[in-house]
Amino acid sequence: MRYDVAIVGGGIAGASLASEIAPHVRVLVLEAEDRPGYHATGRSAAFWSETYGGPDIQPLTTASGALLAAGGYLDPMGSLHIGRADEAHAVEALLAEFEGSGVPLNVVDPHSIIPGLRPEWTLGVLEPSCQYIDVGRLHDDYLKAVKRAGGDVELSAGLESAAYDGHWTIETRAGTFAADILVNAAGAWADPVAQACGVAPIGIQPYRRTIMQLKTDPAPPEGSPHVAHIGGDFYWKPEAGGRLWLSPHDEIASEPCDSQPEDLDVAIAIDRFENVVDWRIEKLEHKWAGLRSFAPDRLPVYGFDVGQPAFFWCAGQGGFGIQTAPAAARLAAGILLGREADPAVRGIDPARYSPARFAR
Numbered sequence: 001m002r003y004d005v006a007i008v009g010g011g012i013a014g015a016s017l018a019s020e021i022a023p024h025v026r027v028l029v030l031e032a033e034d035r036p037g038y039h040a041t042g043r044s045a046a047f048w049s050e051t052y053g054g055p056d057i058q059p060l061t062t063a064s065g066a067l068l069a070a071g072g073y074l075d076p077m078g079s080l081h082i083g084r085a086d087e088a089h090a091v092e093a094l095l096a097e098f099e100g101s102g103v104p105l106n107v108v109d110p111h112s113i114i115p116g117l118r119p120e121w122t123l124g125v126l127e128p129s130c131q132y133i134d135v136g137r138l139h140d141d142y143l144k145a146v147k148r149a150g151g152d153v154e155l156s157a158g159l160e161s162a163a164y165d166g167h168w169t170i171e172t173r174a175g176t177f178a179a180d181i182l183v184n185a186a187g188a189w190a191d192p193v194a195q196a197c198g199v200a201p202i203g204i205q206p207y208r209r210t211i212m213q214l215k216t217d218p219a220p221p222e223g224s225p226h227v228a229h230i231g232g233d234f235y236w237k238p239e240a241g242g243r244l245w246l247s248p249h250d251e252i253a254s255e256p257c258d259s260q261p262e263d264l265d266v267a268i269a270i271d272r273f274e275n276v277v278d279w280r281i282e283k284l285e286h287k288w289a290g291l292r293s294f295a296p297d298r299l300p301v302y303g304f305d306v307g308q309p310a311f312f313w314c315a316g317q318g319g320f321g322i323q324t325a326p327a328a329a330r331l332a333a334g335i336l337l338g339r340e341a342d343p344a345v346r347g348i349d350p351a352r353y354s355p356a357r358f359a360r
């Protein structure tokens with residue numbers, strides 16, 4: 001059977017786009033792993049923050065927020081950006097970047113929000129709109145919607161090569177498939193997948209990020225916000241059972257792989273944390289790492305390849321691929337199907353994310 005569209009990669013990017021197009025075209029999702037959330041999607045910190053990724057990402061995040069809220073995927077959390085006196089320039093830059101954007105940002109005394117904060121942390125900006133995302137349910141619901149609409153999801157079906165001759169013939173570990181359009185939603189593997197299809201890579205670079213779950217004494221107070229260093233050295237997020245997830249905000253270039261945490265990054269995170277609050281770390285309960293993959297300008301890439309018009313990029317979602325997925329999928333679906341943009345993303349200019357910006 002020949003599909004209209006084959007999507008390579010069943011993470012949040014591929015699953016969300018597939019769910020948008022499945023009611024209109026015959027779609028196949030090819031996922032290399034036996035679990036589609038095994039890589040970046042299943043390793044995220046699972047928060048939605050309108051400032052995360054900067055002003056060029058915010059329209060996708062904000063539009064996604066309304067869609068996520070409508071589906072019941074968000075829970076209130078808030079985010080507190082903190083700094084020391086010599087980081088006032090970073091506070092000013094954050095406020096200036098989002099001035100007039102509609103994102104609420106309030107200057108606060110961080111000591112009034114975080115008990116046990118060390119005295120030198122004097123600067124605070126509260127972003128009350130930040131929320132938890134139920135990533136597992138969101139991703140599952142997208143995949144279920146694909147199947148309900150008649151689409152197919154093939155697991156353990158990693159693309160090995162594909163050739164175009166009026167349509168794509170796709171060789172995978174699970175057999176050969178045919179499709180008119182091939183979508184590259186392969187996360188950290190976006191460039192190798194392009195090359196395996198005879199398409200020039202655009203420089204999608206994966207970077208490792210580490211997270212660990214800590215039990216602390218005291219536990220983060222009930223209802224306390226996500227806390228992020230304004231200078232980008234750490235963040236933590238309160239979790240169920242009085243735990244917290246801590247990251248050193250590391251960004252270490254990596255090959256595409258099954259990323260694992262390095263002891264050094266864990267030690268750096270703990271050292272930084274102990275310099276922020278006087279909470280005692282009782283236990284390091286889990287640690288993990290995942291890859292955040294960026295295009296050279298750190299914006300995602302949605303659109304047909306300039307040199308191969310039957311090859312569609314859905315890549316470079318960096319550290320914001322979950323919080324932008326619903327709107328990004330609608331934007332990408334509009335381009336892919338050649339339809340008028342969905343009302344939820346009508347104000348967003350797709351040219352900003354087009355692969356044409358890398359064409360030479």
Ligand SMILES: Cc1cc2nc3c(=O)[nH]c(=O)nc-3n(C[C@H](O)[C@H](O)[C@H](O)COP(=O)(O)OP(=O)(O)OC[C@H]3O[C@@H](n4cnc5c(N)ncnc54)[C@H](O)[C@@H]3O)c2cc1C
Pocket residue numbers: 008009010011012013014030031032033035036037038039040041042043044045046047048157158159160185186187188189193209210211289290291292293315316317318319320321322323324
């Ligand atoms: C530690 C960490 C924290 C993060 N925190 C957040 C957060 O709080 N909020 C947020 O919005 N985002 C966050 N992100 C970013 C977010 O997780 C990613 O942007 C998003 O998951 C990317 O989705 P994806 O589908 O492109 O990638 P993936 O989930 O990696 O999916 C790509 C899929 O392609 C498959 N694949 C690869 N090669 C092939 C092939 N040849 N054939 C078939 N399939 C193939 C892979 O197996 C994989 O399943 C975080 C990321 C990390 C690592």
